[in-house]
Amino acid sequence: MHSALVFRRLPAMITFKTISAKVHTSQRISTDEALFLFTSNDLLAIGELAALANKRKNGANVYFNVNRHINPTNVCVNRCAFCAFSRTAGEEGAYTLAIDEICRRAREAEQDAATEVHIVGGLHPDLPFEFYEQTLQAIRTAAPRLHIKAFTAVEIEYFSRISGLTIEQVFQRLISAGLGSMPGGGAEILVEDVRQKICPEKISGAQWLEIIRLAHLAGLKTNATMLYGHVETAADRIAHMEMLRTLQDETGGFQAFIPLAFQAENSDLKLDLKGTSGLDDLKTLAIARIFLDNFDHIKAYWIMLGEKIAQVSLAFGVNDLDGTVIEEKIGHDAGAQSPQSLTKEGIIRLISNAGKIPVERDTLYNPLRRY
Ligand code: V47
Ligand code: SF4
Numbered sequence: 001m002h003s004a005l006v007f008r009r010l011p012a013m014i015t016f017k018t019i020s021a022k023v024h025t026s027q028r029i030s031t032d033e034a035l036f037l038f039t040s041n042d043l044l045a046i047g048e049l050a051a052l053a054n055k056r057k058n059g060a061n062v063y064f065n066v067n068r069h070i071n072p073t074n075v076c077v078n079r080c081a082f083c084a085f086s087r088t089a090g091e092e093g094a095y096t097l098a099i100d101e102i103c104r105r106a107r108e109a110e111q112d113a114a115t116e117v118h119i120v121g122g123l124h125p126d127l128p129f130e131f132y133e134q135t136l137q138a139i140r141t142a143a144p145r146l147h148i149k150a151f152t153a154v155e156i157e158y159f160s161r162i163s164g165l166t167i168e169q170v171f172q173r174l175i176s177a178g179l180g181s182m183p184g185g186g187a188e189i190l191v192e193d194v195r196q197k198i199c200p201e202k203i204s205g206a207q208w209l210e211i212i213r214l215a216h217l218a219g220l221k222t223n224a225t226m227l228y229g230h231v232e233t234a235a236d237r238i239a240h241m242e243m244l245r246t247l248q249d250e251t252g253g254f255q256a257f258i259p260l261a262f263q264a265e266n267s268d269l270k271l272d273l274k275g276t277s278g279l280d281d282l283k284t285l286a287i288a289r290i291f292l293d294n295f296d297h298i299k300a301y302w303i304m305l306g307e308k309i310a311q312v313s314l315a316f317g318v319n320d321l322d323g324t325v326i327e328e329k330i331g332h333d334a335g336a337q338s339p340q341s342l343t344k345e346g347i348i349r350l351i352s353n354a355g356k357i358p359v360e361r362d363t364l365y366n367p368l369r370r371y
Pocket of ligand 1: 152185224260261304322
């Protein structure tokens with residue numbers, strides 16, 4: 001009997017040993033294998049594999065930069081359920097910074113030896129596209145040595161809607177005004193039914209990916225984040241990472257992958273959610289390092305993780321600790337217990353006490369100084 005049944009190939013059995021063999025020989029692991037790792041509680045074994053994958057790419061180097069976050073406005077028409085930072089126009093606590101104030105903060109950062117400003121904000125119902133364009137131009141004049149990393153894919157899509165420009169034209173205008181690269185926010189979980197629960201007003205996962213693809217084609221490097229620890233499953237996290245891995249195969253435009261641990265306070269999701277555990281944080285970072293074989297950098301964002309987990313993560317495949325940040329609002333409005341900024345010396349200490357080499361980098365990962 002020559003039926004298809006007889007000759008069908010049975011799926012290979014997934015064991016930790018088969019995954020380990022793949023990582024040791026630099027082979028890509030499958031989504032099923034990543035799911036297997038999420039169901040394992042052998043954190044140290046997963047961490048060891050992630051550390052190996054990281055060592056091959058980055059040796060003992062751990063990167064950080066000296067940067068400052070500026071959030072021009074917290075007024076946002078989306079009001080995502082997980083976001084404690086945003087306000088409706090006119091609500092108590094709503095603010096919008098004048099361009100002069102944004103420039104003052106950028107100038108101050110440059111004087112304090114920052115190399116980057118990281119600018120993201122809400123989707124304001126009244127500000128025109130020119131406000132954002134002029135903001136970039138004004139920063140470039142006020143603090144010409146700073147690299148401007150600004151605007152998520154969500155903001156870019158909004159700029160296109162409010163200006164009538166295509167996404168490509170928005171990029172051209174912003175790059176001409178001084179945009180140097182983009183952060184990785186707004187990705188949340190790219191799976192649609194999760195988005196419907198946590199951010200129904202936000203652009204779809206497919207739109208996020210398409211705008212990032214166009215950013216990469218326009219020559220901008222970006223990061224990619226993943227907001228985890230709310231209503232999503234392990235399978236959703238893997239589907240999210242799989243979409244990023246596929247796009248990275250196509251464009252090569254992603255620099256770092258940044259899992260963002262959900263902070264539950266003051267958000268509309270808080271009632272039945274507590275946020276993440278240290279074990280989940282480390283496992284997620286380690287699996288990301290193993291699964292995203294085409295990403296050079298896995299970043300532990302100490303603001304959401306706390307300094308201690310961020311430091312321990314350096315033994316679990318992480319090779320980037322973000323930067324000094326200076327004034328963080330998004331995580332702290334949602335109850336993050338970390339400090340609002342770290343000094344450069346503080347970051348260097350975290351890294352060298354973990355037995356790694358602190359490397360100050362610029363936004364595009366050119367090393368500036370090893371400590
Ligand atoms: O997109 C919002 C997240 C992001 C909460 O690219 C929350 O270098 C946790 O993207 N709990 C903005 N997270 C921050 C961001 C980022 C941060 C640092 C570095 C980079 C980079 C990017 O913050 C949002 C959203 O996913 N967020 N609310 C919350 N309650
Ligand atoms: Fe607005 Fe961004 Fe907060 Fe969503 S996460 S409400 S888009 S500021």
